[in-house]
Amino acid sequence: MFHVSKLPFIMQSFRKLSHVLLQYSFDNDLLTPEQRLFYEENGFILIKNLVSDKDIESFRKEFERICRREVEVPGLVVMRDLAIAKSEFVADQKAVSKLQDFQEDPELFQYCTLPQILKYVECFTGPNIMAMHTMLINKPPDAGKKTSRHPMHQDLHYFPFRPADRIVCSWTAMEKVNRQNGCLVVLPGTHTGTLQEHDYPEWEGGVNKMYHGVRGYDPKHPRVHLEMEKGDTVFFHPLLIHGSGMNQTQGFRKAISCHYASADCYYIDVKGTTQENIEKEVQDIAAKKYALDDNITFKDTWAFRGRLVQGERISL
Numbered sequence: 038m039f040h041v042s043k044l045p046f047i048m049q050s051f052r053k054l055s056h057v058l059l060q061y062s063f064d065n066d067l068l069t070p071e072q073r074l075f076y077e078e079n080g081f082i083l084i085k086n087l088v089s090d091k092d093i094e095s096f097r098k099e100f101e102r103i104c105r106r107e108v109e110v111p112g113l114v115v116m117r118d119l120a121i122a123k124s125e126f127v128a129d130q131k132a133v134s135k136l137q138d139f140q141e142d143p144e145l146f147q148y149c150t151l152p153q154i155l156k157y158v159e160c161f162t163g164p165n166i167m168a169m170h171t172m173l174i175n176k177p178p179d180a181g182k183k184t185s186r187h188p189m190h191q192d193l194h195y196f197p198f199r200p201a202d203r204i205v206c207s208w209t210a211m212e213k214v215n216r217q218n219g220c221l222v223v224l225p226g227t228h229t230g231t232l233q234e235h236d237y238p239e240w241e242g243g244v245n246k247m248y249h250g251v252r253g254y255d256p257k258h259p260r261v262h263l264e265m266e267k268g269d270t271v272f273f274h275p276l277l278i279h280g281s282g283m284n285q286t287q288g289f290r291k292a293i294s295c296h297y298a299s300a301d302c303y304y305i306d307v308k309g310t311t312q313e314n315i316e317k318e319v320q321d322i323a324a325k326k327y328a329l330d331d332n333i334t335f336k337d338t339w340a341f342r343g344r345l346v347q348g349e350r351i352s353l
């Protein structure tokens with residue numbers, strides 16, 4: 038018979054067991070057992086209303102200043118949608134589809150250090166945390182060629198560091214996102230698989246630079262559209278297959294995100310793996326951007342951009 042005096046023993050056994058059975062998250066006081074199990078099984082977890090309107094307003098303002106070129110940010114990559122980059126019209130601020138690598142912009146980088154975000158991140162990375170990759174995505178109204186889509190992919194394809202289970206993305210909606218404006222689409226449970234081969238999808242209207250898609254995923258796998266309100270944040274595993282649909286509205290769908298990794302993750306050599314194709318593209322772009330010879334390594338491009346946000350810097 039169960040007796041309350043046995044409760045501490047039962048709890049302790051559960052904790053021990055959970056270390057064996059739950060490989061994707063850590064035991065702490067933040068996630069409920071149900072939330073942990075959800076992440077373990079699905080590879081993502083959505084937390085409502087995590088980032089304040091005030092913070093989002095300040096990211097939006099800074100984004101606009103960058104578009105107007107009132108501030109210059111070292112290392113920042115300003116992307117334009119393919120449909121606009123290849124058009125004859127002079128691009129104005131509305132042409133910016135994505136900012137990458139805003140680690141040197143104090144206003145935007147504030148996002149990566151928000152304590153309420155880091156508390157969740159720690160459940161997946163542990164206490165020593167590096168912000169490895171930053172983005173502000175401004176998905177434009179589709180110009181008619183479906184170039185606003187992001188093909189289904191696994192973010193780990195871009196990362197030469199491991200282990201995958203100690204990496205997590207936080208992605209915060211800066212406004213209401215839904216099917217109409219191209220919310221995230223995820224294939225729940227795919228984080229338990231392996232890294233798949235990625236390449237450019239054969240889309241008629243073309244595809245944006247470096248938007249590789251996963252080859253041959255099961256089109257019948259259940260899809261979940263993550264409709265979110267402003268401030269809602271999803272945390273997801275780097276093997277989770279995800280993408281985003283076309284923006285069929287006239288507004289620019291904004292989201293801000295950061296990929297975090299445990300500071301004791303280690304770099305790997307991707308030679309001879311499916312990641313060789315992205316390594317080559319990244320090195321070609323980096324060589325141009327930093328006006329260097331082609332001796333900048335894939336690993337360097339990451340070590341150089343990564344920033345410690347909690348604990349101590351170890352091997353990344």
Ligand SMILES: CC(C)CC(=O)SCCNC(=O)CCNC(=O)[C@H](O)C(C)(C)COP(=O)(O)OP(=O)(O)OC[C@H]1O[C@@H](n2cnc3c(N)ncnc32)[C@H](O)[C@@H]1OP(=O)(O)O
Pocket residue numbers: 114115116117118119122123137170192195244245246247248249322
């Ligand atoms: C987990 C995470 C990492 C997952 C992801 O983020 S997946 C997406 C990752 N994407 C990236 O990292 C994209 C990086 N993009 C860039 O570095 C830049 O936007 C560049 C593609 C190098 C272009 O930048 P920049 O050289 O300043 O732009 P320019 O206007 O001078 O154009 C130079 C040539 O590039 C072309 N271009 C610009 N934007 C795109 C585009 N979106 N897709 C395809 N081609 C593009 C542009 O047309 C021009 O081509 P040519 O006229 O020389 O043929």
Ligand SMILES: Nc1ncnc2c1ncn2[C@@H]1O[C@H](COP(=O)(O)OP(=O)(O)OP(=O)(O)O)[C@@H](O)[C@H]1O
Pocket residue numbers: 186187188189216217222238250279280281282283
């Ligand atoms: N031909 C394709 N190959 C690979 N991925 C695709 C293809 N077409 C769409 N996708 C991806 O599938 C996801 C959903 O795209 P899409 O907008 O077509 O459908 P949806 O949003 O589920 O449906 P709806 O637009 O009817 O609401 C996106 O990640 C998109 O990039």
Ligand SMILES: O=C(O)CCC(=O)C(=O)O
Pocket residue numbers: 172174176187192221279280281292
């Ligand atoms: O905001 C989006 O459309 C998703 C972007 C994404 O998955 C990525 O850049 O890796």
Ligand SMILES: [Fe+2]
Pocket residue numbers: 190191192279
């Ligand atoms: Fe992604």
Ligand SMILES: [Mg+2]
Pocket residue numbers: 216217219282283
């Ligand atoms: Mg759609």
